[in-house]
Amino acid sequence: MTSKPRGAGSRGPKTGRHETPEERADRRWGELLQELRVAQTGVQILFGFLLAVVFQPRFAELSDTDRAIYVVTVMLGSATAAALIGPVSYHRLVSGRRLKPQTVTWASRLTVLGLVLLLCTMCCALLLILRVALHNSLALWLVGGMALWFLGCWFVVPVRALARSSRERGK
Numbered sequence: 001m002t003s004k005p006r007g008a009g010s011r012g013p014k015t016g017r018h019e020t021p022e023e024r025a026d027r028r029w030g031e032l033l034q035e036l037r038v039a040q041t042g043v044q045i046l047f048g049f050l051l052a053v054v055f056q057p058r059f060a061e062l063s064d065t066d067r068a069i070y071v072v073t074v075m076l077g078s079a080t081a082a083a084l085i086g087p088v089s090y091h092r093l094v095s096g097r098r099l100k101p102q103t104v105t106w107a108s109r110l111t112v113l114g115l116v117l118l119l120c121t122m123c124c125a126l127l128l129i130l131r132v133a134l135h136n137s138l139a140l141w142l143v144g145g146m147a148l149w150f151l152g153c154w155f156v157v158p159v160r161a162l163a164r165s166s167r168e169r170g171k
Contacts, residue, residue, distance in 0.1 A: 073125050076121040
């Protein structure tokens with residue numbers, strides 16, 4: 001009598017792997033944690049710098065507009081940190097309740113939200129820095145260009161790869 005390989009017959013959807021839903025969830029969770037480690041570290045450093053700005057002597061010299069940009073940037077940074085740290089809390093609260101696939105789904109959604117918020121945070125931080133450094137409207141154009149760059153790198157390239165993959169599978 002031969003035994004089937006572990007997970008045989010339960011090929012994960014669209015993965016090309018022989019894994020059970022639980023094995024797939026475990027693998028996806030591990031991958032997501034690695035991604036979150038990178039994003040969380042960057043967000044925490046950026047947020048720490050943002051919090052320190054208000055204590056710098058030149059902060060008092062900022063215009064009302066620049067102060068408003070700063071407040072929006074700090075709030076976005078806080079929301080970004082919450083979204084990117086959220087999956088850890090979610091996992092901890094539901095751990096051991098056999099909800100790993102749902103946990104991975106919700107953690108992935110929070111991560112994408114966190115990336116969108118990070119894009120906004122970085123653009124606002126750049127706008128503030130460039131307004132202070134350049135004292136002209138060129139700052140807005142530079143930030144717009146950088147926002148397009150971020151969108152391209154973070155979202156357009158992966159979406160195009162997904163679309164291309166879907167077309168190739170459909171042939």
